[in-house]
Amino acid sequence: MLNKAVKKTDRQSRESAQTVAVHSIETMGLVDGPGIRTVFFLQGCPLRCAYCHNPDTQPFEGGERMTADDILKTALRYKSYYGDEGGVTFSGGEPLAQAKFLAEVMPLLKSHGINIALDTSGYGQQKYYEHVLPYVDVMLLDIKAFNYFVFEQLVGAEISIFLNFLNSLEQYGFKGKIWLRHVMIPGLTNDDESMQKLVELALPIAHLVDRIEILPYHTMGAEKYRELKKRYRLQEFQEMDGAEAKLYEIYANKHFAAIYRKYRNENNKDNLEFQRVLEKNNNFLLATTLLNLIKAHAEIIENKYKLEFSKSYREILDSKTGINKSQLIRKIGEFKDLGYITTPDSHTIILEDLTTLENYRI
Numbered sequence: 001m002l003n004k005a006v007k008k009t010d011r012q013s014r015e016s017a018q019t020v021a022v023h024s025i026e027t028m029g030l031v032d033g034p035g036i037r038t039v040f041f042l043q044g045c046p047l048r049c050a051y052c053h054n055p056d057t058q059p060f061e062g063g064e065r066m067t068a069d070d071i072l073k074t075a076l077r078y079k080s081y082y083g084d085e086g087g088v089t090f091s092g093g094e095p096l097a098q099a100k101f102l103a104e105v106m107p108l109l110k111s112h113g114i115n116i117a118l119d120t121s122g123y124g125q126q127k128y129y130e131h132v133l134p135y136v137d138v139m140l141l142d143i144k145a146f147n148y149f150v151f152e153q154l155v156g157a158e159i160s161i162f163l164n165f166l167n168s169l170e171q172y173g174f175k176g177k178i179w180l181r182h183v184m185i186p187g188l189t190n191d192d193e194s195m196q197k198l199v200e201l202a203l204p205i206a207h208l209v210d211r212i213e214i215l216p217y218h219t220m221g222a223e224k225y226r227e228l229k230k231r232y233r234l235q236e237f238q239e240m241d242g243a244e245a246k247l248y249e250i251y252a253n254k255h256f257a258a259i260y261r262k263y264r265n266e267n268n269k270d271n272l273e274f275q276r277v278l279e280k281n282n283n284f285l286l287a288t289t290l291l292n293l294i295k296a297h298a299e300i301i302e303n304k305y306k307l308e309f310s311k312s313y314r315e316i317l318d319s320k321t322g323i324n325k326s327q328l329i330r331k332i333g334e335f336k337d338l339g340y341i342t343t344p345d346s347h348t349i350i351l352e353d354l355t356t357l358e359n360y361r362i
């Protein structure tokens, strides 16, 4: 009798289990969040970005239906590759358009210790956000444009929904890190003013921002539009030069550090909760550790601070920053990439941009 009841409950729960339409799965993703990740591209997006290179993910019809258990099983198959930083990424389409499903699958993944990233533009089922966002470790947040007109032309939606999302993240319980991303289109946002606007928009969430990435616009998706017999709206625009986009990325990051220092001094100087969040941000931790090491150990050679250690500089930083090893290696790489430091050998760090590091000092 008991067995029968169990079987029935089991069957009922299977019948009532939610499913989500998955467009495709990438098992060893390296660009959709930190570390090695299993990326679930969910089918369906309410937006119509002119540069979308996956227009086949836009319709809500199609894709393969999966339950939360199916997703968990797939994620567990690759868990041994995830290391300290990797995990699962939900991308799309727009994953938050399936927030009701995410509210079921994310706690399940978390209960198995899986790190979760969410690649989003901030347009979805708002009423479920408070049940989704507390489980997100890293948010890849796409900032598409910086003014009402360009945003609407480019995306086909109002910027106000995005801004509400961005400004309410902590109210929804989000406590993770943010990677801000912007696809730069030549002739639309490749100028200093756009980068300044990007930084201004990000100020209220800046204590959560782990990096700012400028991605050069490319036309690789145009062919898909021809296949789908859809009009490609950016035909007039050239691809963005990668090296130029990198210079804008460096500019945006440095400007962000400078403006944010002023902003936090004015707004949050005595806010302990705010300070606590800041102390978990790897930009601030690494910069502060480097500055403390300068004080104790640096020599000035040719007008630059040079830190030289008998042990490898990674070991030194590993013992001092409190950042986990994989994150530290990634963060050092970013600091080098953005021109804050150089590391001529495994024992030496030369500080190249003291001003920006000072701006990140806690």
Ligand code: SF4
Pocket (backbone or CB within 6 Å): 045, 046, 047, 048, 049, 051, 052, 053, 054, 055, 057, 058, 092, 093, 094, 121
């Ligand atoms: S939000 Fe992403 S999936 Fe949706 S239309 Fe824009 S680029 Fe495409």
